[in-house]
Amino acid sequence: MSELTDQYIGKDDIGKNLYRKKTYYTLCIEQDVLAKNQEEADTKLSDCGIDYSKINKDLAEEKNGVETYMTDANYTDSDKTEYVAKVVYDDYDGLENAKENGDVELDTYALEDDTIDPETGKCMSKPLDDLKEALNPMGKYKLVENQ
Numbered sequence: 001m002s003e004l005t006d007q008y009i010g011k012d013d014i015g016k017n018l019y020r021k022k023t024y025y026t027l028c029i030e031q032d033v034l035a036k037n038q039e040e041a042d043t044k045l046s047d048c049g050i051d052y053s054k055i056n057k058d059l060a061e062e063k064n065g066v067e068t069y070m071t072d073a074n075y076t077d078s079d080k081t082e083y084v085a086k087v088v089y090d091d092y093d094g095l096e097n098a099k100e101n102g103d104v105e106l107d108t109y110a111l112e113d114d115t116i117d118p119e120t121g122k123c124m125s126k127p128l129d130d131l132k133e134a135l136n137p138m139g140k141y142k143l144v145e146n147q
Helices: 038-046 095-101 128-135
Strands: 086-089 104-107
Touching: 086 095
Parallel strands: none
Antiparallel strands: 086 104
């Protein structure tokens, strides 16, 4: 064994050359997190990245006389944290049964700022007044409700 490489070098290797090549890969890690809002999700995600102790020589195949000399991973960039779904009661067998049994599911149709009514357990959108304000922030237009 040489200090230059982990390759076993013996008398049968007389005349051979030692080669080394660096190959760069793009690694993508997509993580899910349950959080109250995007800010909390970002905080939790920033605390959970690559476990660098697992980036080691075992990551690469070693066969046909090829031994891994070094592995490394470096942060490059990340996308914005995106809302995916809201945890709601699974009312397949009825909402009361779901509340009693703790049956939940992920609802991809629920909006990010929908709330769960603590009494009924139903997923509710923001109140109509909030929606009106969002659509007509300056009070410029007269909004008429259908009756």
